[in-house]
Amino acid sequence: MKKAIIDPWGTVLIEDYQRAIKEFGISPFDKKILKKLPNPNRLMRRLVVFGHQDLGRIADAIKNKSDFAILTGIMPSAEKLHLGNRMVVEMVQYFQEQGGEAYVLVADLEALATRDISLEEAERRAMNFHIPAYVALGLDPKKTHFYFQSKNKIVRDLAYEFSTKLTLNEFRAIYGNLDAGKIMSVLTQIADILYPQIKKPRPVVVPVGLDQSPHMRACRDVVRRYKKYNFILPSATYHKFTPSLDGNTKMSKSKPNSYISIPEDPEIAGKKVLNAVTGGRKTIEEQKRLGGEPEKCMIFEIYKQHLIENDKELDEIYRRCKSGELLCGEDKARACKLMKKFIEDFNKKFKKARSNVDKLNIISHF
Amino acid sequence: MKKAIIDPWGTVLIEDYQRAIKEFGISPFDKKILKKLPNPNRLMRRLVVFGHQDLGRIADAIKNKSDFAILTGIMPSAEKLHLGNRMVVEMVQYFQEQGGEAYVLVADLEALATRDISLEEAERRAMNFHIPAYVALGLDPKKTHFYFQSKNKIVRDLAYEFSTKLTLNEFRAIYGNLDAGKIMSVLTQIADILYPQIKKPRPVVVPVGLDQSPHMRACRDVVRRYKKYNFILPSATYHKFTPSLDGNTKMSKSKPNSYISIPEDPEIAGKKVLNAVTGGRKTIEEQKRLGGEPEKCMIFEIYKQHLIENDKELDEIYRRCKSGELLCGEDKARACKLMKKFIEDFNKKFKKARSNVDKLNIISHF
Numbered sequence: 164m165k166k167a168i169i170d171p172w173g174t175v176l177i178e179d180y181q182r183a184i185k186e187f188g189i190s191p192f193d194k195k196i197l198k199k200l201p202n203p204n205r206l207m208r209r210l211v212v213f214g215h216q217d218l219g220r221i222a223d224a225i226k227n228k229s230d231f232a233i234l235t236g237i238m239p240s241a242e243k244l245h246l247g248n249r250m251v252v253e254m255v256q257y258f259q260e261q262g263g264e265a266y267v268l269v270a271d272l273e274a275l276a277t278r279d280i281s282l283e284e285a286e287r288r289a290m291n292f293h294i295p296a297y298v299a300l301g302l303d304p305k306k307t308h309f310y311f312q313s314k315n316k317i318v319r320d321l322a323y324e325f326s327t328k329l330t331l332n333e334f335r336a337i338y339g340n341l342d343a344g345k346i347m348s349v350l351t352q353i354a355d356i357l358y359p360q361i362k363k364p365r366p367v368v369v370p371v372g373l374d375q376s377p378h379m380r381a382c383r384d385v386v387r388r389y390k391k392y393n394f395i396l397p398s399a400t401y402h403k404f405t406p407s408l409d410g411n412t413k414m415s416k417s418k419p420n421s422y423i424s425i426p427e428d429p430e431i432a433g434k435k436v437l438n439a440v441t442g443g444r445k446t447i448e449e450q451k452r453l454g455g456e457p458e459k460c461m462i463f464e465i466y467k468q469h470l471i472e473n474d475k476e477l478d479e480i481y482r483r484c485k486s487g488e489l490l491c492g493e494d495k496a497r498a499c500k501l502m503k504k505f506i507e508d509f510n511k512k513f514k515k516a517r518s519n520v521d522k523l524n525i526i527s528h529f
Numbered sequence: 530m531k532k533a534i535i536d537p538w539g540t541v542l543i544e545d546y547q548r549a550i551k552e553f554g555i556s557p558f559d560k561k562i563l564k565k566l567p568n569p570n571r572l573m574r575r576l577v578v579f580g581h582q583d584l585g586r587i588a589d590a591i592k593n594k595s596d597f598a599i600l601t602g603i604m605p606s607a608e609k610l611h612l613g614n615r616m617v618v619e620m621v622q623y624f625q626e627q628g629g630e631a632y633v634l635v636a637d638l639e640a641l642a643t644r645d646i647s648l649e650e651a652e653r654r655a656m657n658f659h660i661p662a663y664v665a666l667g668l669d670p671k672k673t674h675f676y677f678q679s680k681n682k683i684v685r686d687l688a689y690e691f692s693t694k695l696t697l698n699e700f701r702a703i704y705g706n707l708d709a710g711k712i713m714s715v716l717t718q719i720a721d722i723l724y725p726q727i728k729k730p731r732p733v734v735v736p737v738g739l740d741q742s743p744h745m746r747a748c749r750d751v752v753r754r755y756k757k758y759n760f761i762l763p764s765a766t767y768h769k770f771t772p773s774l775d776g777n778t779k780m781s782k783s784k785p786n787s788y789i790s791i792p793e794d795p796e797i798a799g800k801k802v803l804n805a806v807t808g809g810r811k812t813i814e815e816q817k818r819l820g821g822e823p824e825k826c827m828i829f830e831i832y833k834q835h836l837i838e839n840d841k842e843l844d845e846i847y848r849r850c851k852s853g854e855l856l857c858g859e860d861k862a863r864a865c866k867l868m869k870k871f872i873e874d875f876n877k878k879f880k881k882a883r884s885n886v887d888k889l890n891i892i893s894h895f
């Protein structure tokens with residue numbers, strides 16, 4: 164049963180993750196590293212965090228109570244967030260609670276270079292939506308340094324300094340199709356990742372989804388070959404994608420019914436959950452006889468990733484489903500209720516965070 | 530005789546210039562455009578300025594006393610300047626005297642991205658050397674706005690905004706070999722060229738040597754396809770290279786005796802001139818019989834480009850050389866004297882400009 168919780172879902176994605184571990188220099192997030200990290204959160208305990216880079220360095224810093232930092236970025240072009248963003252925030256929160264200094268950057272230069280969103284518009288969106296949403300998802304605004312890329316002269320200068328440290332062929336090997344906007348964005352992101360080390364080298368952890376691994380790769384390449392600042396190789400955690408409610412491997416923005424947006428109308432979020440693909444059998448009789456297949460169930464995956472905090476409770480659901488005791492109707496009703504509650508909670512917290520946005524610790528002098 | 534003064538030297542370079550006119554969309558700087566420009570300076574009168582882009586727009590602005598700007602850049606990596614830089618300054622000075630608002634940027638981001646020179650070092654070099662040297666060469670410091678690329682947030686933001694307006698293939702077509710540092714530098718330069726138009730569109734002229742034409746091409750491509758700011762296509766003047774004293778087409782830094790540095794020890798500058806390749810015949814007898822060949826004479830070219838302001842005086846030298854009346858010894862002695870005087874004058878002015886560098890009009894708020 165524990166085994167199931169370790170990796171109860173998906174067959175296609177697992178291959179992606181294994182490939183990532185094999186090809187991109189990502190280490191598996193296993194019990195060994197898990198043991199070194201105090202009070203692991205839900206995502207870590209259930210290995211939704213599936214990989215990492217140099218996380219031992221962060222574990223050591225936590226153990227020795229020595230200085231380390233956490234960094235994540237907000238892309239202010241998206242009109243909504245999704246459950247995947249929540250995982251990033253929870254990982255930041257976790258490391259913050261273990262003593263790390265958290266930085267959240269607004270990637271306004273990237274939005275300008277790759278999406279043609281003006282810096283003013285990016286700032287408006289970030290202040291009205293993305294930053295309060297991150298706070299509503301659990302970020303401690305008092306302990307977090309926010310900054311806008313465009314206002315961080317150190318980051319901007321570093322991007323130029325790093326520009327000769329990777330060849331265009333290396334960019335292409337990491338990113339595939341390239342244009343000048345992407346190149347400038349990547350260099351700026353590399354600078355963001357290293358910015359927490361600019362006063363003195365220290366471990367930095369960047370919690371990301373697998374789609375962000377190229378940036379880590381590019382950044383770590385720069386650190387390896389450019390010794391001037393004695394940067395420490397940045398660490399990363401990689402968490403899985405939140406799957407599509409229709410059973411596909413990844414949420415798709417083109418199918419809004421396949422994923423839960425943040426924010427979302429609680430009723431609509433509930434309905435989406437009710438329509439999710441489950442691991443149920445064709446008939447109730449069959450389900451009772453063979454048991455359900457929680458490994459294939461989107462509801463179970465969303466429990467695991469998001470809605471059920473208590474491991475024993477999750478195990479119990481797994482057991483009851485497997486045994487045929489729990490039918491999809493009952494299960495979906497609970498999921499619907501939990502999802503509505505999650506969304507309602509978010510909406511409340513978001514409202515409050517938005518009204519306090521002017522009290523945030525936004526760095527403006529560099 | 531006039532014809533000779535119009536283009537008395539070089540056969541190889543002339544091809545380069547003609548090719549530029551043919552291939553790079555550069556118009557010949559001819560009598561027609563010359564006539565439209567009041568009080569043309571030495572370089573214009575003698576067509577050392579050999580090409581232009583949209584200079585009619587600047588001529589109109591001068592005529593109508595309407596607003597226009599001039600822009601040039603200082604690359605703070607070079608340890609010395611040379612006579613070619615003086616031509617840029619004289620062109621800026623000319624347009625400044627005709628009512629243009631002059632901007633001189635220090636390309637510290639380019640020095641960082643392409644030469645690994647830190648911003649601090651670039652600033653130190655620019656303040657101690659390049660800026661006072663430009664003033665010593667004739668720039669009116671009271672009328673000129675200086676800025677450092679790295680401190681100009683508008684320029685930096687525009688570079689990101691322009692980054693998607695040219696494809697990498699277009700970059701490659703214009704610049705040949707590319708790397709990310711060059712791409713960022715080019716985008717920053719495009720932003721520099723358009724910066725004087727950011728408050729309102731107006732004509733801007735950029736006096737450059739032929740080697741800078743790719744930047745103009747890239748910038749004008751961006752303006753043509755990106756209409757948001759209603760930028761006016763920037764204008765340019767192109768002047769010839771200062772030839773190598775040994776008769777080669779272009780000064781070469783690897784052969785310090787082949788060119789006059791700025792600054793330079795006056796005695797050494799004088800000696801270099803004495804060793805220059807002339808258009809003299811093999812023997813005095815031959816010279817008297819056939820006359821000299823000022824078209825091939827580096828001394829005459831330096832007179833024309835730099836040392837002799839008065840056209841009649843230059844014509845008279847040309848006539849006396851052609852007729853065999855003027856021998857190379859006499860001519861070189863004069864050139865040596867004039868060059869020494871030029872260098873001594875520069876050194877004095879440079880000293881004064883350096884002691885006044887803190888009074889410069891350096892833009893620091895954007």
